Structures are given as structure tokens and as C-alpha cells.
Amino acid sequence: MGLFLQVIPVEEAITRITSIAPPKKREVVPLEDAFGRILAEDARSDIDIPGFTRSIVDGYAVVAGDTHGASDSIPAMLELEGRIAMGGSTAGRLQRGRCMYIPTGGALPDGADAVVMIEYSEQMGDQVLVNRPVAAGENVLAKGEDFRAGEVVLEAGKRLGPQELGVLAAIGYSRASVAEKPVIGIVSTGIELVPVADVPKAGQVRDVNAHLCGGFVRECGGIPRHYGIVRDDPGVLEQVLTNAVAECDAILVSGGSSKDERDIVASVIERRGRVLVHGIALQPGKPTIIGTAGDVPVIGLPGHPASAFVVLQVIVRPLLALMTGEREKRCIVQARLAQNVPSSKGREEYVRVTVSGGWATPLFGKSGLLNTLVRSSGMIRIPAGSEGFETGEEVEVILW
Ligand code: AMP
Ligand code: MG
Numbered sequence: 001m002g003l004f005l006q007v008i009p010v011e012e013a014i015t016r017i018t019s020i021a022p023p024k025k026r027e028v029v030p031l032e033d034a035f036g037r038i039l040a041e042d043a044r045s046d047i048d049i050p051g052f053t054r055s056i057v058d059g060y061a062v063v064a065g066d067t068h069g070a071s072d073s074i075p076a077m078l079e080l081e082g083r084i085a086m087g088g089s090t091a092g093r094l095q096r097g098r099c100m101y102i103p104t105g106g107a108l109p110d111g112a113d114a115v116v117m118i119e120y121s122e123q124m125g126d127q128v129l130v131n132r133p134v135a136a137g138e139n140v141l142a143k144g145e146d147f148r149a150g151e152v153v154l155e156a157g158k159r160l161g162p163q164e165l166g167v168l169a170a171i172g173y174s175r176a177s178v179a180e181k182p183v184i185g186i187v188s189t190g191i192e193l194v195p196v197a198d199v200p201k202a203g204q205v206r207d208v209n210a211h212l213c214g215g216f217v218r219e220c221g222g223i224p225r226h227y228g229i230v231r232d233d234p235g236v237l238e239q240v241l242t243n244a245v246a247e248c249d250a251i252l253v254s255g256g257s258s259k260d261e262r263d264i265v266a267s268v269i270e271r272r273g274r275v276l277v278h279g280i281a282l283q284p285g286k287p288t289i290i291g292t293a294g295d296v297p298v299i300g301l302p303g304h305p306a307s308a309f310v311v312l313q314v315i316v317r318p319l320l321a322l323m324t325g326e327r328e329k330r331c332i333v334q335a336r337l338a339q340n341v342p343s344s345k346g347r348e349e350y351v352r353v354t355v356s357g358g359w360a361t362p363l364f365g366k367s368g369l370l371n372t373l374v375r376s377s378g379m380i381r382i383p384a385g386s387e388g389f390e391t392g393e394e395v396e397v398i399l400w
């Protein structure tokens with residue numbers, strides 16, 4: 001092992017990490033339990049939706065041709081044939097010159113091809129005066145206009161939110177095949193770390209990364225499994241890693257990922273498996289390790305929480321997306337830079353920014369600051385070949 005990290009480009013690191021992704025697993029869950037899960041197969045409708053041509057307003061079902069030329073001064077006069085009941089279908093056919101009262105959601109009778117809104121009509125006994133013409137198809141939703149039977153309505157990889165659950169219900173999914181949640185082991189290393197409940201003494205810091213990683217894992221559709229703090233002892237770390245390998249689909253170890261004598265993570269991974277990457281041309285996030293223990297990916301994250309977060313977003317997210325099948329969906333907005341953002345060539349750099357009124361303001365600060373994590377709305381990417389961006393330039397902000 002040399003003294004310095006052998007950095008590789010970000011793209012190559014992503015290729016390596018995705019090459020060690022364990023295969024996805026799936027399970028079937030009741031629709032009631034499917035919120036937030038990732039759909040494992042395409043969902044198709046079992047029926048046409050709507051299943052019948054229906055009115056989208058309260059009014060009168062008519063033959064559109066009967067209303068041509070209707071106006072306030074010369075209304076069309078139609079004979080009222082009766083009322084359509086909700087939830088039922090009508091027998092018989094609407095004849096020319098006639099109409100039927102129809103509520104919103106009612107089934108359009110055969111022969112009718114449009115609905116006149118109640119506001120543009122007047123009932124007088126058995127007659128209805130229509131004072132606006134309607135075109136064929138007006139105010140109706142045709143059978144199958146929303147979704148056709150057999151059509152793919154939601155694609156595999158979609159995260160199920162409230163809207164998706166509603167649509168799955170409409171297309172007959174009382175159960176859904178979803179990605180099994182990968183279990184992700186989380187280990188924090190550092191002799192200076194203390195648990196959250198402790199008040200740190202001089203030289204100590206609370207373990208931030210365990211919770212940062214835990215939240216990130218959940219956001220990506222996994223289950224975090226916490227292995228606590230390891231105080232930079234290679235023997236202890238090796239034992240923890242051995243336990244975690246038996247219980248997890250991937251493992252995140254933070255701290256100790258560089259090349260100081262305290263930085264034990266790479267050598268411990270080496271003892272249990274293989275180090276594939278040690279060093280990425282990424283700022284922040286250079287001291288990152290990608291390795292395996294058995295078949296289990298082990299990622300060494302830098303200790304600084306803000307750096308670890310960038311590595312989670314840029315390097316670990318694609319791994320977890322492959323493990324769950326989630327189609328990467330990032331919310332990106334365009335904004336103009338409120339300040340110059342210089343960057344050195346040769347590494348891909350991420351700068352946290354706040355966005356307001358179409359302007360992105362970079363949050364510069366010394367490495368190790370936590371405040372930019374919570375004050376920023378997202379980050380901008382400066383490609384490896386660029387020397388940065390100038391004030392007023394349009395940039396893409398990847399929102400958290
Ligand atoms: P290291 O990567 O171990 O050299 O750590 C770099 C910096 O990150 C040091 O200031 C550590 O105290 C800090 N650090 C490491 N791990 C954590 C953690 N889990 N929570 C908060 N800070 C950490
Ligand atoms: Mg450390």
C-alpha cells in the first residue's frame with residue numbers, strides 16, 4: 001500500500017460499485033402496506049377505466065347534433081325521457097330529440113354522445129331547453145379514455161406514493177409486488193465518537209454519521225441496521241464486519257477511510273475481502289473506499305458528515321437504486337448562480353447551495369461544518385473538467 005490514495009474518476013467509481021450490487025429481491029405485500037415501497041414489476045390495468053362512458057358534469061345526456069345552433073334566444077327543445085341513476089346502467093337507447101337527466105359519474109345511455117351542463121339548460125315540465133350547443137364527446141369521459149385494459153399504468157421501479165396507491169386500487173391490485181428492503185449495516189469508527197445521548201467532552205464528538213446514514217438508507221428504500229461505534233480498533237472492527245456480513249446486504253462504515261495510521265477501514269476490509277477502490281476524484285469525498293467482504297459490498301465513507309453525505313448521494317445512491325430497482329428520480333431545478341464558484345480541474349466537485357427566486361447561492365465553508373447540511377436546499381455538480389461557474393451562469397441544482 002502506498003502513502004497516497006489512488007484516485008479514480010467518479011464515473012468509474014459508480015461503475016465499480018454498481019458491478020458489486022447484490023441481486024434485487026421482491027416480495028408481495030397487501031396494498032395497505034405498499035406505501036413508500038418500490039414497485040418490482042410493471043402494473044397493468046385489468047379493465048378499461050372508466051369501464052363505461054360517463055358524464056363528468058351534472059346535466060342532460062343528449063345527441064350532440066340536436067343542440068347545434070342552440071342559443072339563449074333560440075334554445076333547442078328536447079323531450080325529457082327520465083333520469084339516469086348513479087351506479088346503474090340504462091336500458092334502451094336515447095332517441096333523437098330526447099334527453100335524460102344524468103348526474104356526474106352517471107353512465108351515458110346508448111345513443112347519447114354528449115352532456116349539456118345543467119347551467120345551460122332549463123327544464124319546463126317534460127321539456128328541456130338547451131341554450132348552448134355541445135360537440136360530440138363534450139362533458140363525457142369515454143370508456144377506456146383514462147387507462148385501457150392491459151395497458152402498463154405504472155412501471156417497475158416506481159416509488160409508491162399516495163397517488164400510485166390510488167391508481168393501483170383502480171386497476172385491481174389488492175396486493176403489489178415490491179422490492180424487498182435491503183438491510184444496510186451502519187458502523188461508525190473513531191475513538192473520539194460518543195453516542196447521541198452523551199454530552200461530548202473536549203475532543204469528543206457525537207456520532208452524527210450513524211443517523212445521517214440511517215436516514216439516507218430509509219430514503220432509498222432500505223432498512224438500516226446499526227452496529228454502533230467502533231473506537232478505531234482493527235480487531236473489533238473486523239469482528240463487527242464479520243457479524244454485519246452475515247446479517248446485511250451491504251455495509252456502510254464511516255470514518256477512518258483515508259491513509260493515516262488511525263485509518264483502519266481499508267486494511268480491515270482487505271482482511272475480510274477485497275478493496276476495489278480507495279480514493280475518488282470527488283470533492284468532498286476523496287477518501288472513499290469501495291470493497292466487498294464475501295459477496296457483501298462494504299463502503300468506507302469519509303468521517304466528515306458533509307463529505308459522507310455527498311458520497312452517499314453520488315456513489316452509494318446508485319448502488320441502493322440497483323438493489324431496490326428504483327428508477328433514479330432526482331428533483332432538479334434550473335437556477336442562476338448568485339456568486340462565482342471556482343473549482344480545480346481534475347475532480348468532480350459538489351457545492352451545497354440554497355435556492356430562492358431562481359437564484360442559487362453557494363454555501364462555502366470550512367470542511368467539517370454541519371450547518372451547510374441543513375441550510376442548503378441541494379447541491380450543484382461541477383464536472384471534473386471544469387474550472388467552475390461564474391455569477392449569473394445557469395446551473396442545475398439537485399434538490400435534497
Ligand atoms: P476521519 O475520516 O475518521 O479522519 O474523520 C474526519 C472527521 O470527521 C473527524 O473530525 C471526525 O471526528 C469526524 N467524524 C468521523 N466520524 C464521525 C461521525 N460518525 N460523526 C461525526 N463526526 C465524525
Ligand atoms: Mg477517524
